[in-house]
Amino acid sequence: MNIYKYPERNEWKKLCQRPQLQTAFLDSVIQNILSQVQKCGDQALKEFTSRFDRVNLSELTVCSNEISESEKKVSNELKIAISRAAENIHAFHALQKWEPEKIETMPGVVCWRKAIPIEKVGIYIPGGSAPLFSTVLMLGIPAKLAGCRQIVLCSPPDINGDIHPAILYAASIVGIEKIFKVGGAQAIAAMAYGTESIPEVYKIFGPGNQYVTKAKQLVSMEGTAIDMPAGPSEVLVLADEWADASFVAADLLSQAEHGPDSQVILVTDSEPLAAKVMEEVNRQIFRLPRKEIAAEALKNSSVLILNKTDAIAFSNAYAPEHLIINTTDADILAEQIINAGSVFIGPHSPEAVGDYASGTNHTLPTNGYAKSYGGVALDSFMKYTTFQKLSAAGLRTIALIVEQMAQAEQLQAHAEAVSVRRRNQKICNQ
């Protein structure tokens, strides 16, 4: 980790930079995969699965037998943990249900909004060594709560043609039934266009590697919505002299182990704390199975010494995906946060609790997007439609306003749509 003592404001922009993934070169590779899937459907999916996942599948659909078998392969301890986490996630997202009132903006002019679930959504869950079943909960639970009619889940098969049982188990307790063995860009293509086996969806959620990210970006330009732009994961820890250095170090490492392009930032007004944390990081990292990855990530990472006011200002400029405030005045500082994905307040709130089980969503804006985006929420699976209903009297009340404005915008037909009704005898008599 690089240490910066009281950097000037004009250096902050550079300090806010994330490791850049170069993905432009992937455009044509991924575009080709998308076109193949669009053209050849399941056949293309099977060929790409054979090539990339090294397994030949006769059937892409996970059958109900495989799902019920998965239950036997997951330990009881893990099952209990998953259920408890699912309850918390359910409770937190259920609280987000909200039906706005109707309003009569003028006599006879009634307007309202209605939250309508997105009918068809897709969830992508990466495969590989670490089965991200927690993401199944984070995306599947709000999708179900929103009332999406069709939820499709795609995840790559392993060398034996199986999806990890913990993923299948999590999907089954959430109530997702349409699960397909396909990963990578070809899975994104399948959900965007639909194939013989896999239904088309209107919005695709979920993390993935650079191929998946690029595919999501490309299909989003063609009309399929995506959850949010993706970048490597990151944490910023604000700590003061009272923070326990071993906690801070563990929090930094828990983010660093995600991937070599992760970034972790410590901002503190205490040089002694900074020194202790760096010592602790060096001590704790050797215990980690993913120490090489974490060590790579630490190279992109920094320690900043800043007074408390500047520390908050820097955090808001950085707009971290995860922000841990481990200070004695954490509650007060939390009030001053305007740009962050999820905030963890006080010494007992490690980021890991939000990654799994506190109830908040772990699909969060990275790469500074927290300046303009929030994380995945119930609303991510819904959209609001506005409605208005005017009585004849309501139309008469508003008519002149609309006619004046439409004429001033030189849109005469807009004015006419009102005038034709005003002139109509039937209305005048009502």
Added chain:
Amino acid sequence: MNIYKYPERNEWKKLCQRPQLQTAFLDSVIQNILSQVQKCGDQALKEFTSRFDRVNLSELTVCSNEISESEKKVSNELKIAISRAAENIHAFHALQKWEPEKIETMPGVVCWRKAIPIEKVGIYIPGGSAPLFSTVLMLGIPAKLAGCRQIVLCSPPDINGDIHPAILYAASIVGIEKIFKVGGAQAIAAMAYGTESIPEVYKIFGPGNQYVTKAKQLVSMEGTAIDMPAGPSEVLVLADEWADASFVAADLLSQAEHGPDSQVILVTDSEPLAAKVMEEVNRQIFRLPRKEIAAEALKNSSVLILNKTDAIAFSNAYAPEHLIINTTDADILAEQIINAGSVFIGPHSPEAVGDYASGTNHTLPTNGYAKSYGGVALDSFMKYTTFQKLSAAGLRTIALIVEQMAQAEQLQAHAEAVSVRRRNQKICNQ
């Protein structure tokens, strides 16, 4: 307008197609404008303004004098209309304020969300013959209500170097102070990157021609959020035999006059009504100043004869930006709508009232995006940050769940961030 009687379901996909704008060829032109503005700032803006708007500006910023002068140039009638519309828009969007509650998902584990305004937003208002001051209200009012600290408005100058007084007047009553004379892709670049005069923003809103749309698309790939993907405007009218053909025709024409690539669709179960509407369209169009534009748009447009069940199903498949339900059972049909931007219920609710004054927002998803997007709302100017605060006891309650799940995902450092706290004597004694 082309008429289709009882088209088969497999023909619907084709009938749902919108006129396609080919914009890929614009990539390099627009990318060049973006790069120039990023590199040369105000100087580049002035050069592009000279080239595209044919006016040499010494100053890009609209001064307070110009704003106060604008008030004198707008008629009293229009001022009153604008104020009344602004009140309705304000009332409708103010009702969308909502602070969700805190929840204790487990004893000692408190989670909540907070709506935080996007600090810096930009509004683009097209210039040209029709001054879209209504869009200033539709974007400026919710931006102010949300509490965005910095609102920038860009609009191209006319040949005399002025922005239309109705636009300046609308901006002044909304309370927007930072107004700049710059249009096209260069305005989008200025707001995305910032220049000497124009501050950088985090999210850009507003309609525009194909150059503006392409520029918004390109900057959105680089990190500046945008309101939504844009396409030509459209309306679908559901009508039955009881609808007044002159109303339906006027509604279709009010949309058709927007641009030659607009699309209007009439869906009805009544062939006689369809015939009468087509007659009325041919009669009314000759009165319109923009009849050539409307006639072009009608070439992309269709009349579909479908029974009522299929009519609703088709409307949901088409996912119109605007949907007018002009039937005797309009309220019942409105309940069945799952994909639409804004819905106008009954004979007295022309789309034009929503375009200007009913209170709902007129920035809506086009091109089928209503399947996954809602229109601009108060929330478009905010983002939700999640917070969690655990007590020592709360951490102990949740610790095992997090450890189990993290270990199963092979993320040992995540488990450690919890374990290190659990092992800590200070916590155990609390």
